[in-house]
Amino acid sequence: MATIKLHAFVMSAPAQRVFATLYEKDLPFELIPVDIRSGENKKQPYLSLNPFGQIPALEDGDLKLFESRAITRYLSHAYADRGTQLIFEDSKKMAVMASWVEAEAHQFDPAALKLAWELVFKPMFGQQTDHAAVEEIEAKLENVLEIYEARLAESKYLGGDSFSLADLHHCPLIQYLMGSPAKRLFESRPRVSAWCADILDRPAWLKVVALKTSH
Structure with a gap:
């Protein structure tokens, strides 16, 4: 198997989705750091991998991919015989899971990302949190x-009774928000709280956390 190359910035939530998938699938890969601080992602040769200049980009042999959720789907299908099964063979189960994958992308992510920006990244960069914006975003996330x-009263995981991409895609932003005042939004809901504890304690995700810490 050719070495998978992941061009990424380790603090990027989209990149972390891909790291988690690679670890869940037990796939060796080469991390090629992209210095977004210097704008490396907005220049060639990176733009030949992701024309939008966003993180991450993946190379698997002669295949080049961008968009984190497309990459995780590819890895789950192409390497279905390895590691954790993150998708379902049954078409109905797959359709249900896909619905929750879309829910993460279009319902959870927009609010969670804005909230993480206000509560986690702005303070990190020495910027002032917009508390009025936080209140509005929190209402949407709630x-x-x-x-x-x-x-989660109906099934153990969002996509069904076993862990899947529908759950994995949430890990990066939940991890960031759990280190912020927004933690209470998750912990005040018993099933959501238990689900968060479960998915954030997976060995693959703990490897992502360790990777972030090492960088």
Whole structure:
């Protein structure tokens, strides 16, 4: 098997989705750091891998991919015989899982990312948090988490009874928000809280946390 190359910045939430998938699938890979501080991602040769200049990009042999969720899907399908099964063979189960994958991308991520920016990254960069914005964003995220709480009364994980991409894709932003005042939004909902504890304690995700710490 040719060495998989992942061009990434380790603090990037989208990159962390891919790291987690690679670890879940037990796939060896080469990390090629991209210095976003100097704008390396907005220049060639990186733009030949991701024309939008965003993180991450993956090379697997002659295949070049960008967009983290497309990459995780590819790895899950192409290496279905390795590591954790992150997708389902049954078409109905796959369709249900796909619905929750889309929910993460279009319902959870927009609010969670904005909240992480205000509560985690702005303070990190010495910027002032917009508390009015935080209040508005939290209300949107709470609506999503209420739906998650109801869903998790029906199955152990969002996509079904086993861990899948629908859960994995949430890990990066949940990890960041759990280190912020927004932690209470998750912990105040028993099923969501238990689900978060479960997915953030997976060995593959703990490897991602260790990778971040080492950089």
